[in-house]
Amino acid sequence: xxxxxxxxxxxxxxxxxxxxxLQALKEGKSKxxxxxxxxxxxxxxxxNFSVQEGEIFVLMGLSGSGKSTLQRLINRLxxxxxxEIVINGTDVVKLNQNDLRxxxxxxxxxxxxxxxxxxxxxxxxxxxxxxxxxxxxxKEERQEKARKIIKLVGLEGNEDNxxxxxxxxxxxxxxxxxxxxxxxxxxxxxEAFSALDPLIRRQxxxxxxxxxxxxxxxxxxxxxxxxxxxxxxxxxxxxxDGLIVQVGTAEEIISRPADEYVRTFVEDMDRSAVLTxxxxxxxxKERAFTGDGPRTILRKIRRYGLSGILVTDSKRHLKGYxxxxxxxxxxxxxxxxxxxxxxxxxxxxxAYVDRDMPLNEVINVYQEADYGxxxxxxxxxxxxxxxxxGAIIAALSEGYEIQPNDQxxxxxxx
Amino acid sequence: xxxxxxxxxxxISDAVDYLVSEYAAVFDAFSALVYFLVDNLKDGMLALHPLxxxxxxxxxxxxxxxxxVALFAALGLLxxxxxxxxxxxxxxxxLVLTAELLVMVxxxxxGVLAARKDGFHSVVRPVLDLMQTMPAFVYLIPAVMxxxxxxxxxxxxxxxxxxxxxxxxxxxxxxxxxxxxxEAADAFGATGSQKLFxxxxxxxxxxxxxxxxxxxxLGLSMVVIAAMIGxxxxxxxxxxxxxxxxxxxxxxxxxxxxxxxxxxxxxxxxFGEKTSTS
Numbered sequence: 118x119x120x121x122x123x124x125x126x127x128x129x130x131x132x133x134x135x136x137x138x139l140q141a142l143k144e145g146k147s148k149x150x151x152x153x154x155x156x157x158x159x160x161x162x163x164x165n166f167s168v169q170e171g172e173i174f175v176l177m178g179l180s181g182s183g184k185s186t187l188q189r190l191i192n193r194l195x196x197x198x199x200x201e202i203v204i205n206g207t208d209v210v211k212l213n214q215n216d217l218r219x220x221x222x223x224x225x226x227x228x229x230x231x232x233x234x235x236x237x238x239x240x241x242x243x244x245x246x247x248x249x250x251x252x253x254x255x256k257e258e259r260q261e262k263a264r265k266i267i268k269l270v271g272l273e274g275n276e277d278n279x280x281x282x283x284x285x286x287x288x289x290x291x292x293x294x295x296x297x298x299x300x301x302x303x304x305x306x307x308e309a310f311s312a313l314d315p316l317i318r319r320q321x322x323x324x325x326x327x328x329x330x331x332x333x334x335x336x337x338x339x340x341x342x343x344x345x346x347x348x349x350x351x352x353x354x355x356x357x358d359g360l361i362v363q364v365g366t367a368e369e370i371i372s373r374p375a376d377e378y379v380r381t382f383v384e385d386m387d388r389s390a391v392l393t394x395x396x397x398x399x400x401x402k403e404r405a406f407t408g409d410g411p412r413t414i415l416r417k418i419r420r421y422g423l424s425g426i427l428v429t430d431s432k433r434h435l436k437g438y439x440x441x442x443x444x445x446x447x448x449x450x451x452x453x454x455x456x457x458x459x460x461x462x463x464x465x466x467x468a469y470v471d472r473d474m475p476l477n478e479v480i481n482v483y484q485e486a487d488y489g490x491x492x493x494x495x496x497x498x499x500x501x502x503x504x505x506x507g508a509i510i511a512a513l514s515e516g517y518e519i520q521p522n523d524q525x526x527x528x529x530x531x
Numbered sequence: 532x533x534x535x536x537x538x539x540x541x542x543i544s545d546a547v548d549y550l551v552s553e554y555a556a557v558f559d560a561f562s563a564l565v566y567f568l569v570d571n572l573k574d575g576m577l578a579l580h581p582l583x584x585x586x587x588x589x590x591x592x593x594x595x596x597x598x599x600v601a602l603f604a605a606l607g608l609l610x611x612x613x614x615x616x617x618x619x620x621x622x623x624x625x626l627v628l629t630a631e632l633l634v635m636v637x638x639x640x641x642g643v644l645a646a647r648k649d650g651f652h653s654v655v656r657p658v659l660d661l662m663q664t665m666p667a668f669v670y671l672i673p674a675v676m677x678x679x680x681x682x683x684x685x686x687x688x689x690x691x692x693x694x695x696x697x698x699x700x701x702x703x704x705x706x707x708x709x710x711x712x713x714e715a716a717d718a719f720g721a722t723g724s725q726k727l728f729x730x731x732x733x734x735x736x737x738x739x740x741x742x743x744x745x746x747x748x749l750g751l752s753m754v755v756i757a758a759m760i761g762x763x764x765x766x767x768x769x770x771x772x773x774x775x776x777x778x779x780x781x782x783x784x785x786x787x788x789x790x791x792x793x794x795x796x797x798x799x800x801x802f803g804e805k806t807s808t809s
Binding site for chain 2: 189192194218219221222225228230231232234235236237238239247248250251252295299305
């Protein structure tokens with residue numbers, strides 16, 4: 118993955134004399150002072166971030182935080198006051214009007230709006246082909262493409278309907294289809310689902326994620342809804358008063374909020390839906406290998422005072438769990454055997470979860486498990502860590518923060 | 532109070548005299564154009580059998596406003612024919628339609644311009660106020676000086692009176708196009724004219740059509756005044772009725788004006804609704 122959008126030192130000041138206000142801002146004046154003394158409104162200030170190709174990057178903040186302004190700066194629906202916006206190697210800020218138009222056609226085109234912004238005088242097909250029509254694509258070609266996209270977003274059969282005949286959710290599908298039809302590298306979505314009622318919103322979020330899994334677009338998504346941000350965003354930038362206060366994955370933000378503002382913001386979040394097994398797992402202190410003899414395994418167990426031990430092969434693939442008590446009984450019964458072999462019937466099934474499983478599902482697994490800790494594995498069934506009961510409860514209590522050095526590095530190999 | 536008097540009357544008179552003497556050719560050309568339009572329209576409509584024209588008008592009404600209004604139109608037009616005002620009806624219709632055509636040719640671009648340029652908008656607004664509130668007789672006189680008595684000054688007076696609502700409502704309609712729609716056009720890389728013709732004008736169309744409707748109605752209200760300078764048509768019958776105190780005759784002509792007004796109103800209103808719901 119590579120950086121597709123890089124924003125450096127971006128400022129936007131609304132007003133008739135932005136240069137002077139910019140100077141004052143750089144001298145450390147606050148947003149309110151600038152409004153009072155210079156009568157200029159600070160839109161966004163000192164913005165630095167980058168978006169990776171193929172990720173959903175969410176700009177999250179309350180109204181007035183500057184999130185929509187920032188998005189509109191990126192395709193220059195608002196003119197930046199100063200700073201750089203590099204997209205695919207081109208500094209968008211420096212483009213003249215003609216080049217900008219060409220660039221928009223090639224790279225953005227896709228923009229999906231809060232109130233859908235679809236054309237009331239055109240039917241669904243006419244709306245979806247709109248972007249292609251502006252580019253001058255031949256009628257037959259663009260209609261064929263539009264029909265394909267209409268099918269993709271689940272609007273098949275509605276090609277000839279007019280927007281006023283469609284429900285809100287369907288209208289936004291039209292908006293989404295129009296954004297996708299132009300085949301842009303980047304799709305800008307501005308509060309795209311905020312005008313929809315909760316159930317439809319949820320459904321649209323799921324469909325967007327499904328589409329994204331197939332299409333791998335770079336999506337810059339603006340929302341004021343934290344749940345939506347955490348559901349959709351690969352990474353999230355939290356904005357306040359025109360500043361980005363924190364950028365990170367949902368887990369990073371919820372487990373290590375950058376400041377008090379973010380902390381109060383994420384307080385009401387359902388932590389169990391965001392935190393994953395990986396966040397709360399502990400490193401495996403000791404494990405048994407499939408080739409180990411019974412006495413070796415017992416020694417390992419006793420060294421840490423465990424009630425049992427997880428078994429893996431030499432490639433860390435999880436093989437099962439051995440209870441200390443059963444192993445000790447087995448050795449007792451076979452005291453006289455010199456070269457005692459491991460009885461494979463002692464290796465029980467181990468309870469395990471995928472490292473990306475959210476905590477609310479981990480809890481279910483925990484409840485069903487009769488013995489031992491929960492093993493955390495990666496997609497190849499390789500052991501990465503363990504979860505103990507106390508860790509789940511601790512993670513769900515609000516004050517809990519995971520220190521970076523507490524987290525075992527899941528990438529670490531043998 | 533003042534030792535002097537601002538000579539507005541002299542300025543205006545001088546300007547009119549100057550225009551009449553220096554630009555006679557321009558006025559003649561304009562005259563010819565108006566005559567050409569009105570005459571062709573009128574002759575075309577009179578060439579048809581009244582019943583044929585009535586069917587055509589009723590059919591248009593049916594399409595735009597439904598069968599009730601179409602039935603009303605057919606009956607109203609038959610009545611006009613029955614009371615001997617068919618010729619006058621057609622003359623007035625030709626005059627109003629020609630004036631409206633000129634209004635659209637001039638008004639739409641000016642309305643679009645006013646919506647795009649705030650400076651132009653602030654200049655054009657007081658001019659429109661002036662056009663709408665200045666008593667019609669005041670500009671009837673210079674119109675007669677420019678074009679002589681007859682049809683053309685009638686069309687011009689109608690034009691002046693009917694132009695403002697179209698400019699105003701075109702301006703309003705385009706300014707009221709939702710900001711997000713304009714942003715969408717920009718975001719998808721529309722050029723200025725693509726934005727205008729594919730987004731702004733179509734979305735503003737219901738409001739623009741309300742402007743067309745209003746200007747036709749205002750144009751019809753000028754029918755009698757235009758007749759005073761010899762524009763002919765139904766206005767002349769109204770006028771004659773008044774002058775001779777033949778109340779009945781005046782009423783008949785007035786009734787036909789109302790019938791025409793209702794038909795034109797419903798057709799244009801219906802067109803406006805069609806553009807907004809489809």
